[in-house]
Amino acid sequence: MVLVFASPDDDPVAWTHALRKRIPDLEVRVFPELGDPREIDAALVWLPPPGLLASLPALRAVFSLGAGVDRLLADPTLPVEVPICRMVDPSLTRSMAEFALLHVLRYHRDLDVYEAQQQRSEWRLLLPKPAEATVVGIMGLGELGGATARLLLAHGFTVKGWSRHRKAIDGIGCFAGEAELDAFLADLSVLVCLLPLTPETRGILNGDLFARLPEGARLVNLARGGHLVEEDLLAALESGRLAHATLDVFVQEPLPKGHPFWRHPRITITPHAASYSLPESGAETVAENLRRLRDGRPLLHLVDRGRGY
Amino acid sequence: MVLVFASPDDDPVAWTHALRKRIPDLEVRVFPELGDPREIDAALVWLPPPGLLASLPALRAVFSLGAGVDRLLADPTLPVEVPICRMVDPSLTRSMAEFALLHVLRYHRDLDVYEAQQQRSEWRLLLPKPAEATVVGIMGLGELGGATARLLLAHGFTVKGWSRHRKAIDGIGCFAGEAELDAFLADLSVLVCLLPLTPETRGILNGDLFARLPEGARLVNLARGGHLVEEDLLAALESGRLAHATLDVFVQEPLPKGHPFWRHPRITITPHAASYSLPESGAETVAENLRRLRDGRPLLHLVDRGRGY
Numbered sequence: 001m002v003l004v005f006a007s008p009d010d011d012p013v014a015w016t017h018a019l020r021k022r023i024p025d026l027e028v029r030v031f032p033e034l035g036d037p038r039e040i041d042a043a044l045v046w047l048p049p050p051g052l053l054a055s056l057p058a059l060r061a062v063f064s065l066g067a068g069v070d071r072l073l074a075d076p077t078l079p080v081e082v083p084i085c086r087m088v089d090p091s092l093t094r095s096m097a098e099f100a101l102l103h104v105l106r107y108h109r110d111l112d113v114y115e116a117q118q119q120r121s122e123w124r125l126l127l128p129k130p131a132e133a134t135v136v137g138i139m140g141l142g143e144l145g146g147a148t149a150r151l152l153l154a155h156g157f158t159v160k161g162w163s164r165h166r167k168a169i170d171g172i173g174c175f176a177g178e179a180e181l182d183a184f185l186a187d188l189s190v191l192v193c194l195l196p197l198t199p200e201t202r203g204i205l206n207g208d209l210f211a212r213l214p215e216g217a218r219l220v221n222l223a224r225g226g227h228l229v230e231e232d233l234l235a236a237l238e239s240g241r242l243a244h245a246t247l248d249v250f251v252q253e254p255l256p257k258g259h260p261f262w263r264h265p266r267i268t269i270t271p272h273a274a275s276y277s278l279p280e281s282g283a284e285t286v287a288e289n290l291r292r293l294r295d296g297r298p299l300l301h302l303v304d305r306g307r308g309y
Numbered sequence: 310m311v312l313v314f315a316s317p318d319d320d321p322v323a324w325t326h327a328l329r330k331r332i333p334d335l336e337v338r339v340f341p342e343l344g345d346p347r348e349i350d351a352a353l354v355w356l357p358p359p360g361l362l363a364s365l366p367a368l369r370a371v372f373s374l375g376a377g378v379d380r381l382l383a384d385p386t387l388p389v390e391v392p393i394c395r396m397v398d399p400s401l402t403r404s405m406a407e408f409a410l411l412h413v414l415r416y417h418r419d420l421d422v423y424e425a426q427q428q429r430s431e432w433r434l435l436l437p438k439p440a441e442a443t444v445v446g447i448m449g450l451g452e453l454g455g456a457t458a459r460l461l462l463a464h465g466f467t468v469k470g471w472s473r474h475r476k477a478i479d480g481i482g483c484f485a486g487e488a489e490l491d492a493f494l495a496d497l498s499v500l501v502c503l504l505p506l507t508p509e510t511r512g513i514l515n516g517d518l519f520a521r522l523p524e525g526a527r528l529v530n531l532a533r534g535g536h537l538v539e540e541d542l543l544a545a546l547e548s549g550r551l552a553h554a555t556l557d558v559f560v561q562e563p564l565p566k567g568h569p570f571w572r573h574p575r576i577t578i579t580p581h582a583a584s585y586s587l588p589e590s591g592a593e594t595v596a597e598n599l600r601r602l603r604d605g606r607p608l609l610h611l612v613d614r615g616r617g618y
Binding site for chain 2: 009091094095098099101102105106109110111114115117118121123124125126127128130131155156253254255257258259262263268269270271272273274275276278
């Protein structure tokens with residue numbers, strides 16, 4: 001078996017080591033050193049150069065290094081018949097849920113307000129509230145959203161979830177579809193977006209949605225920049241509908257210098273830092289799928305190209 | 310039984326209601342409406358005016374509304390023979406541990422670095438580390454420090470604790486006394502102070518202690534302003550020994566306008582916001598002690614004036 005590895009952000013040495021520990025006869029070729037492309041059975045990729053996957057005639061599977069596959073599917077040269085598998089990695093899931101917990105705690109304990117007060121040398125106490133008084137809404141209840149919902153619930157927050165198809169998670173009010181979006185949004189203190197980016201969810205964080213949140217709600221977008229209508233966020237912060245936003249993802253990454261988000265006093269920016277797959281834990285998922293590929297068994301975590309995730 | 314209530318920060322109506330729900334025949338008098346001082350059996354106080362307690366000839370117990378009693382003990386007119394009880398309130402404990410978790414998570418996920426980068430419109434990713442790679446040291450392992458240590462451990466951090474007398478907490482490396490301070494400090498990512506303020510701990514967060522931390526450690530002081538030597542903190546931030554500090558408590562509160570901490574780019578200031586007793590849960594502790602006082606049974610949570618907490 002020959003696997004090609006291509007990512008601008010992940011460590012090829014660590015991934016090769018972690019995969020070969022599990023499948024000793026696996027050959028890993030690191031882009032751009034492809035050797036004979038006809039020998040390559042599978043690809044492990046994050047933001048691969050357009051056309052790379054199309055240039056591999058014997059390719060039988062594509063494994064994404066990230067949980068989201070929107071950019072992979074956006075490549076028009078992507079071979080239509082090759083199965084794509086998303087990353088499911090306990091460390092990626094844990095890191096995402098932890099990052100969401102951090103930002104929900106920040107808002108729950110009014111750290112955004114205190115930071116603004118510090119700029120003015122203003123000392124004004126807001127008495128702490130019990131965790132259950134903070135209502136967190138999570139859009140997207142897949143691998144990442146579900147784990148985040150459970151972690152927030154375990155901390156004591158009141159947690160609601162929304163997804164395209166109804167999910168059931170113990171202790172969490174689960175809402176589904178456009179019909180239940182109003183009821184989901186109406187009483188949220190903090191809205192956390194963990195949706196996959198699809199034609200249906202693109203631009204879902206827009207002025208119409210913000211108008212259905214309570215005055216002064218806070219927004220945390222950890223999914224994709226394409227979920228957010230940027231000018232609608234600026235308007236909602238201006239009007240006070242949203243009190244503050246934390247954004248980890250952007251339409252254009254890195255966020256361009258001069259973008260109004262950088263200097264906005266009520267936007268916190270992190271550089272797509274919420275979560276990454278670690279070779280030691282993520283390699284297990286990939287190795288299991290490589291074994292299945294070799295043995296002709298069904299692959300795990302398959303992407304449904306029709307729904308886009 | 311007659312109780313006098315005196316606090317500039319706590320709600321007398323809510324406390325009266327919560328106490329009388331538990332002891333219907335309790336009479337609560339709210340300072341400055343004392344009536345006949347000879348009728349007052351007990352006092353429930355936070356920052357009482359100096360001399361108030363000395364003016365109550367029949368006083369048999371003082372209950373602190375806060376977990377720390379350093380300011381109470383600093384009142385030279387405090388009657389020497391009256392027992393003092395500290396506040397033990399599950400909601401106060403939970404709120405403190407939650408606030409510590411928030412700040413440890415902030416540092417663990419490098420939010421202080423990202424905030425500084427945002428000021429410069431700089432996009433630079435620091436790959437997330439697993440929680441166990443962050444070593445948190447907690448000074449003070451009493452009611453609050455112990456609960457904080459357990460919450461941080463449950464989240465997955467590596468947790469060490471230091472106290473005057475050795476404590477034992479499952480899963481936490483416990484250090485004791487001056488002799489073990491070096492070993493406690495040597496590998497900390499984040500130091501959290503939750504000590505009581507006593508003559509022995511006053512000024513313990515000083516340049517000598519900071520020099521024993523790893524380069525680039527972060528400090529969280531949630532205890533008392535008197536623990537910190539302010540100019541030593543500024544020097545340690547200047548030299549890079551400390552990368553960042555979060556301070557919730559100050560020698561003078563409110564922190565005076567013009568104090569250099571307000572404008573320091575690597576200090577986060579919160580206005581003594583970590584934790585407060587809530588009447589609904591804190592009243593249970595006070596009511597139990599009032600019943601014990603009435604029945605002549607030993608009081609709970611007694612302050613040892615000799616050790617100062």
